[in-house]
Amino acid sequence: MRAAEPGECLAVGAAPSAGQGPWLLALHSSGDSLGVALQPLGGSQPPRLAAFPLGRALANELLACVEAVLPASDWRQLGRLAVATGPGGFTGTRLTVTLARTLAQQLGLPLDGIGSFLLIARRLQRLGALPAAGALWLVQELPRRGLVAGLYAAPKPGQPIRELLAPRLYPDGAALVAAETTLASPGFCPSAASLPRCPAQVQQPEDVAELLRFSQEAAAAGLPAPWPSVVPLYPTSPVELRL
Secondary structure, three states: OOOOOOOOOEEEOOOOOOOOOOEEEEEEOOOOOEEEEEEEOOOOOOOEEEEEOOHHHHHHHHHHHHHHHOOHHHHHHEEEEEEEOOOOOHHHHHHHHHHHHHHHHHHOOOEEEEOHHHHHHHHHHHOOOOOOOOEEEEEEEEOOOEEEEEEEEOOOOOOOOEEEEEEEEEOOHHHHHHHHHOOOOOOOOOOOOOOOEEEOOOOOOHHHHHHHHHHHHHHHOOOOOOHHHOOOOOOOOOOOOOO
16 A cells, blocks of 8 residues: 555545445544545445545545545444544644644544554564564664654564553653663663664555554553543654743
């Protein structure tokens, strides 16, 4: 499945049919493109996936893009929601999280909030692209700010990858090495600074498909998903606190 090109909406999968549902709707805007995914909740049918390379136009086009996948007249057929909580662009992530929270509150639905870096790690694991050690840093470089990085690993071969350290801002690469030493152990990381570092690059619609899969698994396991606990993740802040 290829990524959407600038100016192109990439959509795959059949359009929703009247009478189907309940639906699981997933929203992901932590990259340059908005990803929207739709699938019957608990169903095995191929999902409806769409990628909209909106950039700064997201604020004006968000609702129209969601309706292109599932019209607003059918939103009452939703049974569960999922949203990527970042790290990502401040405006894009905030808008989709706000929309998802509003729908969950108004319709009384569970809402899964999943970090965009964890979704990338899950995608890499699914594609067999993880390093042999099974652990890696996902890193996003911010000019003049530092590095936003999260640490991910699978406890054992064949098990789902999990987040060991949530994404946060580090001033430089040396700070990542220092963070590794806190987790160093013979079974995980025998030598500090030995873990690979991969760019944290969102791909759509692959990552929104991973978000949909994550939420389907959570629903199948009967996990609660209260919407008030879903908030955007901002490793950097425009507000500098001075004590």
